[in-house]
Amino acid sequence: xxxxxxxxxxxxxxxxxxxxxxxxxxxxxxxxxxxxxxxxxxxxxxxxxxxxxxxxxxxxxxxxxxxxxxxxxxxxxxxxxxxxxxxxxxxxxxxxxxxxxxxxxxxxxxxxxxxxxxxxxxxxxxxxxxxxxxxxxxxxxxxxxxxxxxxxxxxxxxxxxxxxxxxxxxxxxxxxxxxxxxxxxxxxxxxxxxxxxxxxxxxxxxxxxxxxxxxxxxxxxxxxxxxxxxxxxxxxxxxxxxxxxxxxxxxxxxxxxxxxxxxxxxxxxxxxxxxxxxxxxxxxxxxxxxx
Amino acid sequence: xxxxxxxxxxxxxxxxxxxxxxxxxxxxxxxxxxxxxxxxxxxxxxxxxxxxxxxxxxxxxxxxxxxxxxxxxxxxxxxxxxxxxxxxxxxxxxxxxxxxxxxxxxxxxxxxxxxxxxxxxxxxxxxxxxxxxxxxxxxxxxxxxxxxxxxxxxxxxxxxxxxxxxxxxxxxxxxxxxxxxxxxxxxxxxxxxxxxxxxxxxxxxxxxxxxxxxxxxxxxxxxxxxxxxxxxxxxxxxxxxxxxxxxxxxxx
Ligand SMILES: Nc1ncnc2c1ncn2[C@@H]1O[C@H](COP(=O)(O)OP(=O)(O)O)[C@@H](O)[C@H]1O
Ligand SMILES: [Mg+2]
Numbered sequence: 001x002x003x004x005x006x007x008x009x010x011x012x013x014x015x016x017x018x019x020x021x022x023x024x025x026x027x028x029x030x031x032x033x034x035x036x037x038x039x040x041x042x043x044x045x046x047x048x049x050x051x052x053x054x055x056x057x058x059x060x061x062x063x064x065x066x067x068x069x070x071x072x073x074x075x076x077x078x079x080x081x082x083x084x085x086x087x088x089x090x091x092x093x094x095x096x097x098x099x100x101x102x103x104x105x106x107x108x109x110x111x112x113x114x115x116x117x118x119x120x121x122x123x124x125x126x127x128x129x130x131x132x133x134x135x136x137x138x139x140x141x142x143x144x145x146x147x148x149x150x151x152x153x154x155x156x157x158x159x160x161x162x163x164x165x166x167x168x169x170x171x172x173x174x175x176x177x178x179x180x181x182x183x184x185x186x187x188x189x190x191x192x193x194x195x196x197x198x199x200x201x202x203x204x205x206x207x208x209x210x211x212x213x214x215x216x217x218x219x220x221x222x223x224x225x226x227x228x229x230x231x232x233x234x235x236x237x238x239x240x241x242x243x244x245x246x247x248x249x250x251x252x253x254x255x256x257x258x259x260x261x262x263x264x265x266x267x268x269x270x271x272x273x274x275x276x277x278x279x280x281x282x283x284x285x286x287x288x289x290x291x
Numbered sequence: 292x293x294x295x296x297x298x299x300x301x302x303x304x305x306x307x308x309x310x311x312x313x314x315x316x317x318x319x320x321x322x323x324x325x326x327x328x329x330x331x332x333x334x335x336x337x338x339x340x341x342x343x344x345x346x347x348x349x350x351x352x353x354x355x356x357x358x359x360x361x362x363x364x365x366x367x368x369x370x371x372x373x374x375x376x377x378x379x380x381x382x383x384x385x386x387x388x389x390x391x392x393x394x395x396x397x398x399x400x401x402x403x404x405x406x407x408x409x410x411x412x413x414x415x416x417x418x419x420x421x422x423x424x425x426x427x428x429x430x431x432x433x434x435x436x437x438x439x440x441x442x443x444x445x446x447x448x449x450x451x452x453x454x455x456x457x458x459x460x461x462x463x464x465x466x467x468x469x470x471x472x473x474x475x476x477x478x479x480x481x482x483x484x485x486x487x488x489x490x491x492x493x494x495x496x497x498x499x500x501x502x503x504x505x506x507x508x509x510x511x512x513x514x515x516x517x518x519x520x521x522x523x524x525x526x527x528x529x530x531x532x533x534x535x536x537x538x539x540x541x542x543x
């Protein structure tokens with residue numbers, strides 16, 4: 001099955017099925033409309049249409065003075081604030097700082113989570129030794145540890161990076177562990193018959209079998225890293241997107257607050273898309289992977 | 292070509308309900324290059340027996356020898372094809388056949404190419420298992436076992452999940468492989484026709500706990516015609532033996 005083929009077929013089928021009942025829907029099944037929604041670009045258009053409508057209504061409401069600028073600035077003013085921040089170079093700097101923090105934290109926590117998950121998955125001894133502790137620490141909402149981290153590591157970079165790392169650790173740990181442990185026993189039997197050595201057992205059986213779980217863990221870890229970053233930066237910092245938001249809110253520059261939120265949303269979505277792209281590439285072999 | 296000697300005394304499973312005996316004493320001498328099919332009522336212990344022959348199950352009393360060597364663990368010498376194809380879903384057809392061996396090794400490469408030809412999978416080397424039909428998947432599984440030059444190939448109802456046409460087709464394909472490679476074959480089936488189409492000798496098992504009820508030699512030339520009088524004769528002989536067990540129903 002070719003996924004792009006499916007993209008082309010599905011909307012058309014779904015629409016013509018609904019079409020019979022009402023006239024407005026009948027118009028949606030018009031070939032030209034179908035063509036507009038077909039393929040990748042069509043999907044993008046379909047996804048973007050709701051936000052576009054909301055934006056238009058919002059702008060109208062602001063222009064009519066229904067919403068005070070300090071509570072809900074108009075889209076145009078938000079774009080203006082964005083342009084200002086870009087032109088001064090302030091925004092790029094903040095994004096850079098935030099990305100670096102998130103990246104370091106994620107790499108540290110994610111790598112350790114993956115390594116511990118592998119080790120615990122592969123070795124019952126290792127699991128027995130470490131898993132109870134890890135599960136216990138996991139039950140503490142990691143954001144609740146923030147004050148402790150600030151006490152221990154101060155308000156500098158370390159407390160932020162470590163907070164992010166702590167959050168990124170668990171999803172990758174848990175999912176890698178689960179993935180390794182859920183490898184089909186029937187395939188293990190095959191591997192015994194074919195005389196796989198230990199290396200091949202890991203690289204050609206366990207890792208690929210666990211890959212869907214590992215990628216899920218990766219996605220969740222990235223999400224948590226991002227969340228940790230926001231909290232860490234809002235707690236106190238002198239640069240970064242979180243600082244931008246915190247600082248702007250103190251001066252009631254609501255449009256700048258919105259710019260910050262926009263950046264968080266965009267980068268979050270981007271990192272999520274990156275993992276999805278990875279999944280598409282690496283999990284082509286899966287039955288359930290239609291795209 | 293290898294001889295298989297089976298001298299089982301006892302096999303049982305332990306569960307919360309206590310001990311359940313699955314196999315009674317079984318003696319069987321299989322000649323080098325022979326094709327033996329094992330038939331018996333479902334649940335009698337055929338898979339259990341085959342796993343013992345493969346070395347996958349070592350919790351039993353008795354012994355199994357291949358060419359005078361005791362089987363103590365699973366390995367490539369005892370090739371195994373399961374009812375489900377058990378391919379690695381993340382590997383393509385040729386990767387599945389090679390599995391832990393390297394396709395970059397020219398010798399392996401050549402053998403894999405030869406085998407894909409033999410099991411008629413040319414053109415599908417790069418396909419993932421999800422794109423294969425049941426029959427094609429089983430052919431990959433057979434090629435995977437053959438690549439390792441097993442001394443004996445054990446097949447546990449390998450065509451049981453396939454439709455009758457595909458099944459007949461794969462029976463022919465398996466016979467072709469057997470005649471070319473002259474590997475000793477032991478195939479479990481619950482299909483009487485299949486047993487007769489393939490075997491030099493048919494072993495009929497009793498209901499659980501299984502023992503050998505009868506061994507029927509089949510001295511018909513290959514390829515065998517199901518409509519043949521002699522074929523029907525052997526077929527009826529098996530059906531009679533199975534109905535003596537009082538477990539045979541018209542439906543089967
Ligand atoms: N791992 C096991 N634990 C307990 N009982 C088992 C196990 N495997 C098989 N059995 C039992 O042994 C009997 C024979 O099973 P099996 O060899 O699979 O039969 P067949 O292949 O002839 O249909 C069945 O009654 C089954 O329930
Ligand atoms: Mg069975």
